[in-house]
Amino acid sequence: MLERKSQGALTESVFYILLSLKDPLHGYGIMQNISKLSNGRIEMGAGTLYGAINTLLSRRWITPYEDNEKSRKKKYVLTEIGIEELKREIIRLEELIENGKTFLGELK
Amino acid sequence: MKYTYWRYFIDYEKEEKWLNSLSAKGLALVNVSLLRYTFEECEQAEYEYRLELLNNLPGNIESKIYIRFLEESHIEHISSTFRWIYLRKNKKYGSFNLFSDNKSRIDHIKRYIKLLLPLIILNLFCGIKILNDSLKFNISSIIYLGSINIVLSISLTYFAVKRIIVMKRLKKENIIHE
Numbered sequence: 001m002l003e004r005k006s007q008g009a010l011t012e013s014v015f016y017i018l019l020s021l022k023d024p025l026h027g028y029g030i031m032q033n034i035s036k037l038s039n040g041r042i043e044m045g046a047g048t049l050y051g052a053i054n055t056l057l058s059r060r061w062i063t064p065y066e067d068n069e070k071s072r073k074k075k076y077v078l079t080e081i082g083i084e085e086l087k088r089e090i091i092r093l094e095e096l097i098e099n100g101k102t103f104l105g106e107l108k
Numbered sequence: 109m110k111y112t113y114w115r116y117f118i119d120y121e122k123e124e125k126w127l128n129s130l131s132a133k134g135l136a137l138v139n140v141s142l143l144r145y146t147f148e149e150c151e152q153a154e155y156e157y158r159l160e161l162l163n164n165l166p167g168n169i170e171s172k173i174y175i176r177f178l179e180e181s182h183i184e185h186i187s188s189t190f191r192w193i194y195l196r197k198n199k200k201y202g203s204f205n206l207f208s209d210n211k212s213r214i215d216h217i218k219r220y221i222k223l224l225l226p227l228i229i230l231n232l233f234c235g236i237k238i239l240n241d242s243l244k245f246n247i248s249s250i251i252y253l254g255s256i257n258i259v260l261s262i263s264l265t266y267f268a269v270k271r272i273i274v275m276k277r278l279k280k281e282n283i284i285h286e
Binding site: 011012013026027028031042043044045046047048049050051072073074 | 160174177178180181182183202203205206207208209211212215216286
């Protein structure tokens with residue numbers, strides 16, 4: 001895989017959408033899951049979610065999921081690329097947390 | 109029982125507020141055609157209403173896919189005029205905001221300004237042309253027409269500027285917060 005330049009932080013929305021798609025889930029499920037994960041802090045708007053899903057689909061971080069159930073709702077699931085991007089982001093976040101904790105330690 | 113109101117809005121947030129205030133009183137919007145708003149009785153404050161300006165007309169395939177996505181999230185598509193769609197969500201499914209980050213809010217405002225801009229220019233151009241002609245050929249009867257164009261152009265500019273100010277604030281906020 002080509003070494004990519006640092007793309008900076010993922011948005012909070014994208015990060016939580018990706019976390020929500022370890023298993024296939026539809027749009028409304030993603031919204032509910034994000035609300036649950038953030039203890040109700042983030043109420044994702046359907047319009048915002050739709051835009052984010054389309055961007056993630058076009059980058060192939062997520063993919064439409066076809067299941068045998070005759071459920072009308074369209075589901076999505078993480079791809080390998082999506083998992084890699086999540087891992088990269090978690091490493092970046094850990095760096096932030098580490099440095100933040102060091103700062104707090106020095107304050108005392 | 110159905111109730112009909114005739115209203116004219118340029119500011120969609122005002123329109124949303126009006127629809128939600130009626131919904132709080134127990135009148136739920138069921139149809140919009142041009143300036144005519146039709147309501148039905150509902151439980152008080154049962155629904156929350158939102159308006160969205162789409163990129164395409166509601167009949168367009170991309171719009172249809174989007175509207176279906178909204179419907180899968182308990183959002184009902186009530187009515188449309190041109191590229192505007194009227195949406196509502198029953199409050200038992202939680203609060204209703206279409207946009208939850210600044211980027212998508214800014215995108216929506218940009219769409220709105222792009223809608224107003226040609227109308228502002230067209231009205232200004234027509235107004236100046238008509239006023240000019242009425243003076244040149246001494247036809248006083250069309251002065252009113254030209255004045256209406258100019259007034260419309262100015263008031264549309266006012267609404268566009270109002271949104272531009274909001275957009276600037278959001279962009280500034282975006283530098284610090286997402």
